[in-house]
Amino acid sequence: MSSIEDREKPAYSAPALTKGLEVLELLAEAGVPLTMKEIADGLGRSKNEIFRMLVALQERGYIERDPETDAFYLTDRLFKLGLHTPRQQDLLTAAMPELAAIALECQQSPHLVVVNHGLTVVIAAVPGGDDMSFTLRLGYGRLATDSTSGQVVLAFQPPAVARKVIEESQGRSAVPIDRAALEANLAAIRARGHELRSSRDFVGITDICCPIFGADGFAAASIIIAYVNRHAHDNQARHETTLGVLQASCSRISAKLSPRLRVQHPV
Numbered sequence: 001m002s003s004i005e006d007r008e009k010p011a012y013s014a015p016a017l018t019k020g021l022e023v024l025e026l027l028a029e030a031g032v033p034l035t036m037k038e039i040a041d042g043l044g045r046s047k048n049e050i051f052r053m054l055v056a057l058q059e060r061g062y063i064e065r066d067p068e069t070d071a072f073y074l075t076d077r078l079f080k081l082g083l084h085t086p087r088q089q090d091l092l093t094a095a096m097p098e099l100a101a102i103a104l105e106c107q108q109s110p111h112l113v114v115v116n117h118g119l120t121v122v123i124a125a126v127p128g129g130d131d132m133s134f135t136l137r138l139g140y141g142r143l144a145t146d147s148t149s150g151q152v153v154l155a156f157q158p159p160a161v162a163r164k165v166i167e168e169s170q171g172r173s174a175v176p177i178d179r180a181a182l183e184a185n186l187a188a189i190r191a192r193g194h195e196l197r198s199s200r201d202f203v204g205i206t207d208i209c210c211p212i213f214g215a216d217g218f219a220a221a222s223i224i225i226a227y228v229n230r231h232a233h234d235n236q237a238r239h240e241t242t243l244g245v246l247q248a249s250c251s252r253i254s255a256k257l258s259p260r261l262r263v264q265h266p267v
Contacts, residue, residue: 099124134205145165162186194211207224
């Protein structure tokens, strides 16, 4: 008769696969490049145990090594694989035509953003503007609690989900998150239904952001336009016009993702 300990063990094991996943997870959680020794110490394994795994992961394009520091870091391969999941494919299929239409009509660059493990991730963008555009690279991310696009997604989550994302962001933040100030921002965004504010990072940029709702009625993503202000334009009026275009686009995308919204708000 097998013992309780034997019954609790998985029926099948793949030690090499487990080691590879542990390496990827450690690099993702660290957020900074790690040397082989740091990876080995972080996993409680010897350098000999993980050497071949690092070589294999590098050959497959999942990690890269900095030749100056010998530290390893994640590439965007996992991110690109994640875009092929059915949920992300549905979102991209619904959003891409609208992103192109926004860029053409507003002459600004819209970005489709999701939140993952406390960080925002740009999963699609369309450059806008005949002479210049401000476009973030795919995969770009920052703390969801400290970004306009992340706060717009957070504002339209059930409380338990929002708390989990905030805790994940706190785990990645070097400083304590001001919970009271964050909650006030989220409440204001919920009341408005959008965010329109000066960029936290760039002078001359105005963030214009709206949520996209999924079938569950909560925000699945957001679209943010980093609006490039110009001296010769009435920027405030253009902000309001751009906001109207963005709101209409997000409503149409939400309707495609949710039969309930499609019935209530035909487009």
